[in-house]
């Protein structure tokens with residue numbers, strides 16, 4: 287039944303008739319129970335698969351079925367708020383579609399919309415792929431807060447890419463409102479530049495590239511689902527021995543996220559000697575948070591412009607690696623692993639590259655010189671590693687919760703070598719553990735050999751060396767097992 291019943295207004299053709307109410311949903315996929323929209327079926331039970339078009343929304347919001355007896359029309363009764371613009375667009379462009387739906391008491395519940403490729407006359411930028419991509423993006427977005435004018439989406443991880451001007455235009459029409467507001471404004475301005483006849487080809491190219499980069503990022507809500515602390519602990523223990531203090535801290539962070547459903551205001555800085563598992567912890571945290579991660583290696587950055595991008599006035603201009611990292615992650619929620627924060631050095635550019643990170647870390651948004659747009663950074667979780675805290679500026683330090691990681695004792699190194707490093711190498715070399723055995727004295731000899739180095743990296747190399755030697759002996763000497771004693775280790779390493 288129509289929501290707006292223009293009684294006594296006989297066929298006022300200039301007035302659009304809105305037949306539906308919107309409902310708010312966060313469902314991530316559609317089913318007959320959670321449909322995209324509901325059509326009136328009070329006069330007619332519609333088939334499971336139905337063909338037709340959405341009516342031009344400037345007349346009436348309904349669907350025209352291609353029935354056996356010609357066109358039969360049914361009003362839209364309800365729509366998931368996220369899909370309002372998409373249906374308007376399908377209607378305005380008269381795009382033939384196939385619906386999948388089920389007749390229910392309250393109406394025909396449509397849970398799938400596909401484009402019907404009609405004799406090449408397709409309007410869609412990438413035909414059905416684009417429509418499915420758009421629908422997927424809409425489903426991955428939270429329900430819009432302001433249900434009337436505002437609906438939709440986020441990007442999804444298939445190989446659909448928004449690059450051509452046509453795709454960009456269609457995307458902005460159908461899912462533009464899924465973007466943060468300042469990015470919507472920015473995108474319209476850049477699209478105007480990209481289409482303008484009055485700017486140089488260079489400028490147009492830059493605008494198109496910037497749009498493509500930006501629109502391929504899913505702008506997710508900063509709401510974080512709860513994380514199972516027991517599962518998190520399992521992941522940490524599986525990859526790393528000991529490190530109780532760090533693990534405790536990670537679990538505390540998770541409990542905090544479960545309570546607030548947002549990321550903590552501070553990232554973490556892991557400080558300690560080389561090879562003590564700092565990077566490994568950072569990757570484990572990304573896995574636990576179920577976020578894509580990206581690494582910034584500060585030791586290879588000597589110019590702030592590498593991070594911030596270069597202004598479009600230069601012909602070889604490009605976005606900075608922070609922006610590229612968002613693009614590579616494909617979404618706005620990600621873990622930034624900033625390796626060797628203490629190694630950033632000031633180069634030819636002005637200023638210290640590390641200080642550029644301040645804006646990224648402040649949660650106030652990051653501005654890339656090429657994009658000329660402020661990127662929200664509320665979904666960024668930074669984890670930095672450093673060997674020498676004293677080389678990090680005070681403002682930068684104050685942005686992190688600092689966790690000191692001590693070197694391992696010889697006893698700990700023994701456990702890590704025999705329970706983590708060696709088994710890991712053997713697995714990688716497809717060897718069974720009994721094929722390569724070290725006596726207790728041999729183990730002492732390995733640890734003693736690397737007494738003067740920090741961390742586990744040398745021990746991992748030793749494990750690889752030993753395993754490779756064992757494999758050689760097994761393959762060439764027809765042995766089934768090699769047992770190393772201290773003497774053999776001394777000769778080998």
Ligand SMILES: Nc1ncnc2c1ncn2[C@@H]1O[C@H](COP(=O)(O)OP(=O)(O)O)[C@@H](O)[C@H]1O
Pocket residue numbers: 525526527528529559560561562563564565566567671702706707741742743746
């Ligand atoms: N506590 C640990 N348990 C198991 N393996 C470890 C541990 N600490 C370090 N490693 C291993 O040592 C190697 C070096 O660790 P990494 O995280 O790269 O060190 P860092 O970043 O501190 O220099 C990795 O392969 C890692 O798996």
Ligand SMILES: [Mg+2]
Pocket residue numbers: 564565566625671
């Ligand atoms: Mg490291």
